[in-house]
Amino acid sequence: MSDRTPNTPILPPAMLGILGGGQLGCMFTVAAKTMGYQVTVLDPDPNAPAARFADEHLCAAFDDQAALEKMAANCAAITTEFENVNANSMKWLAQSTFVSPRGECVEIAQDRIREKTFFRDAGLPTAPFLAIEKASDLEVDLSLYLPGILKTARMGYDGKGQVRVKTKEELLTAWQQLKETACVLEKMMPLKTEVSAIVTRSVSGDCAVFPVSENHHFEGILDVSIVPANVTDAVKTSAAAAAKTVASSLGYVGVLAIEFFVLADDSLVVNEMAPRPHNSGHYTLDATTVSQFQQQVRAMCGLPPGDATLLKPVAMVNLLGDVWPGAGTADCKEPDWSSMMSEPSGFLHLYGKKEARVARKMGHYNLLGSNANDVAAKVAALRDELLTAAGRPRPLA
Template sequence: MSAPVILPPARLGILGGGQLGRMFVQAARTMGYTVTVLDPDPDAPAAEFANLHLCAAFDDAEALRQLADSCAAITTEFENVNAESMRWLAQHTVVSPRGECVAVAQDRIREKTFFQQHGLPVAPFLPVTQADDLDSDLSDYLPGILKTARLGYDGKGQQRVRTAEEARAAWQQLGVPCVLEKMLPLQLEISAIVTRAADGQMAVFPIAENQHHQGILDVTLVPARVSTDLAQAAQQAACRVAAALDYVGVLAVEFFVLEDGLLRVNEMAPRPHNSGHYTLDATVSSQFQQQVRAMCGLPPAATDLLRPVAMLNLLGDVWPGAGTDACREPDWQPLQAEAQGFLHLYGKREARIGRKMAHYNLLADQANTAAERVAVLRDTLLQAAGRARKA
């Protein structure tokens, strides 16, 4: 299937005005497009660069009508947007990804079942929609993690359980449909970010290795420290997911690499991803440029890695006085002094502990070297903020 080619200065729309929306808007404006952002937050970070900010709920009928009437194409920055809104918009203008793709990614039960149905290996899992689902033999899923089926992110809505009794108690506490997923012996976690055009053309960025701290992405290394065969297998699996969904846009697929070297699909995000922020400085094109190209009916751009890189997530933790009236900006001089370091601030007005506020890309001859250096820089910022890193 071919899609209409949309060229500048056409107007594009995006549902969501957070940091991903902000970087999308920057890319689109640089490429010559005008952009409308729909977000209920009057201080939405993307609004600073957008031509128009519709400050309304994602299911606001009048705002959706204005988007549909004025935008040649519309996309989203996060999967928890109203899938019905996207389906309605698709009746009036070009929307990518499709609302159905977003609906699959919104629900872990649907997502993991989808992977399984398409022959992609996943960790053993059990859908839990009622208490009786936990009355059977759970030995195949324990020890495990009970995860809410919807709305969980950055480690939220998850509880580790070792026994059937703990699983039942955790479900009673969460009180919503969940997935009980067996914990596997992990070597590391990686992600693949694929762009798929309406005609089926695909391009995959280099595989990223992701290190987390307290459930939130901390550092991404590229290239990932995996074999060429495993990296290619992850890229191929991501392409299979995109093709099976008949996806148009940028799709992130996360994987577990087990201690025995086997690959398991973890989850997907129907949008650019935190682990792909390195593409802003270290690859020929960025994931946000690819997002624009896909929704505009253009072929994917090249994704070659220019130099090894480490991407550091910068949370509100490094802001002195975060979460108080005494909050102040960190001293960015150590980061800005690096000749191959690139700071990306998200323009959020309030810094809070655990809130994603910025990221920093450091290029080097080797990703390991860059990772060691960004860890030192992060600790310098934490110490200046009066906070020590906790394991």
């Protein structure tokens, strides 16, 4: 084991490591560099966005032993940008350096069956769910779970690997379409809205929760986040408390996002978690005292969480490849950002990805104002302006 323990603060200019160099890894790297740290990024993509800012880019697979050995030798602490990284690699790294979050936490988030079971065992409310790993698992009273959503247990994100089903026949067909892989059947609930709470937990167990975000999706991908959320104070308090419960139950160190369904009666059910900074927390880059990426750095370095106070109401809109004219073709062109850039309280964040494709996350835009709903309407209008210019106007709701 390393002689550096999480209780010993790791200070600049120490080398930090991150598994993954996409947009989350990029924003982490910028935060760490701004705070005075050095950063090593492990990512097999030679054009990984984080590589532009990192001190070292190990262009190798996440289970490449030589690359892992180099990280273990050079990095005072290591984190991850996404949950589908190799958890065994994280556990191996933890033998010689501090890894935040632990590979065991990531393993739970990688598998919906384990995740849902964990929530239930922690005493948190979930929608009724059925684990389906073999055909005999379907020989139960399915009325408890239908109509529902069949979700693959692993590797599903942004609406992928999910099928809505109303009857047993539709369920069987959907399971076959998903190649009879391990799945969770989750009962559809009377949904009012969706919210998320992002908690930072330190090595000493101190927690700080960012203001709860109200999230709206389009075709399974997060579209707009609104803060403060349009929910009651009781819902916000319950979401923050549940996030702390999850983090504490896991013995978690780092930034953890918990997504919730708010039901018609204003009760909450836990949907899923992400053991990392989250798309719905990108508003923190401009609207809170400390960002979720600075919190990620602080947690992995054994420092207390920063102040997560909201400075001003904000709305965040995702910018997908859809707003690039000619996305996915040789004729792809950069959008005209003049309207967004002309807003005095607007902040454009582009991820530096080499190729724009439809439905690919290419950036986001934060707009601050005196009223969150007003700025949410404004960011949606600015996004729609870009979609129209790209020849992809959205249908009217």
